[in-house]
Amino acid sequence: MKKLLIPALAALIAGCASKVPEAAFGAAPLEGPPPLTVVFADSSANSPDTWLWDFGDGDTSSIQNPTHVYDSTGSYDVTLIVANSFGADTLTRASYITVGELGYEKVEASGITLEWRVDGTNLDIRLFAPTRGWVAVGFDPTTSMKDANFIIGYVQGSDVFISDQYGNSNFSHEPDADAQGSNNITSKQGQETGTGTRISFTIPLDSGDPRDRALVAGQTYKVLLAYGPDNADEFTTKHATKTSVNIKI
Ligand code: HEM
Incomplete structure (x- = not known):
């Protein structure tokens, strides 16, 4: 035992x-x-x-x-x-x-590619459209183009022009700086490629500018996308193509 x-x-x-x-x-x-x-x-x-x-x-x-x-x-x-x-x-x-670096979210519509990522209190944007003219994004319109926070850009040679604008009616926009607002875009870059125009820039999620729409990370917004004809290296010619998407920022 x-x-x-x-x-x-x-x-x-x-x-x-x-x-x-x-x-x-x-x-x-x-x-x-x-x-x-x-x-x-x-x-x-x-x-x-x-x-x-x-x-x-x-x-x-x-x-x-x-x-x-x-x-x-x-x-x-x-x-x-x-x-x-x-x-x-x-x-x-x-x-x-x-x-790794923060990844971008991506949406494609009517040949336009929008990429975005929230980095702290800022929103980094990359925009591509098949044109040698202007490309644009418009955040959070109320009706049609009205009240949207537009950022419009084009590339001419080695110069990149990017303008902070807002929808002052259903069918028009003007620079923030022309009214009570100011330009709130930072880190502008752009290039024309064989297939189109690419711009990238950073805006604050909430600039405090009455001409910008305050954006909140995690919320879904309507975003207008459009580009001008090939010769439209300025901010006023009407779009050759326009569309809109809903994205979660
Ligand atoms: C440059 C001067 C511009 C003019 C004269 C203009 C004019 C117009 C007009 C007349 C419409 C009504 C529909 C139509 O006729 O096609 C419209 C709608 C629209 N525009 Fe513009 N636009 C301009 C710039 C822009 C820009 C920069 C964007 C940038 C994203 C944009 C995005 C749109 C979109 C997405 C619609 C459709 C809105 C909806 O019905 O929900 N437009 N625009």
Whole structure:
């Protein structure tokens, strides 16, 4: 009886605590723009008492639940080595953390491509249309073109012209700066390609300008899209093509 009990007890004890650990972990967030602060959480089994993390960017830590900041864009493998007096175990999660620039959302309508992303309190826009004339976007009209926050641009040689305007009637627009408003566009860029015109710019979500529509991240808005004929390197010729989309900002 005694002979049987002792090995059975030993096996039971071994089954509980006397085991090599099994490495397991999670982290949050798994992706985002740099600098990305990631909190790692150990969930290894069998009571490890040492931890060695390799974050994949040259840094390591021996804390059980470390926080690590990734400064550079890239995809990172994360390795955790856990150990106790019975042995060690290693888990590598390949390409576990992705550090990248903020992605753009995209919609295409009538040959026009609109891309946008919210960056803090700003809205970054990229607009492409198949014309060598003007291209434009108009946020949140009340009726037809009225009250929309228009941004209209064209490219002439190496010069980029982008104007902050608003819909002053159902069928017309004028520069914000002509009325009580002002120009609120930053970081203007543009180029004419073989297939059309591309402009990119940044506007505040809420400029405070009475001639701009205040936009709230997460809300859905009607957005007007249009472009002028090939020779319309100015802001006044009527559209060759117009359309509208609803987008969630
Ligand atoms: C440059 C001077 C412009 C003139 C003279 C003009 C004129 C008009 C007119 C007369 C209409 C009524 C429908 C039609 O006749 O086609 C209209 C509608 C429209 N316009 Fe313009 N427009 C101009 C600029 C723009 C710009 C810059 C945009 C930029 C996105 C735009 C987008 C639209 C859209 C989407 C509609 C349809 C609106 C709706 O019915 O919901 N327009 N425009």
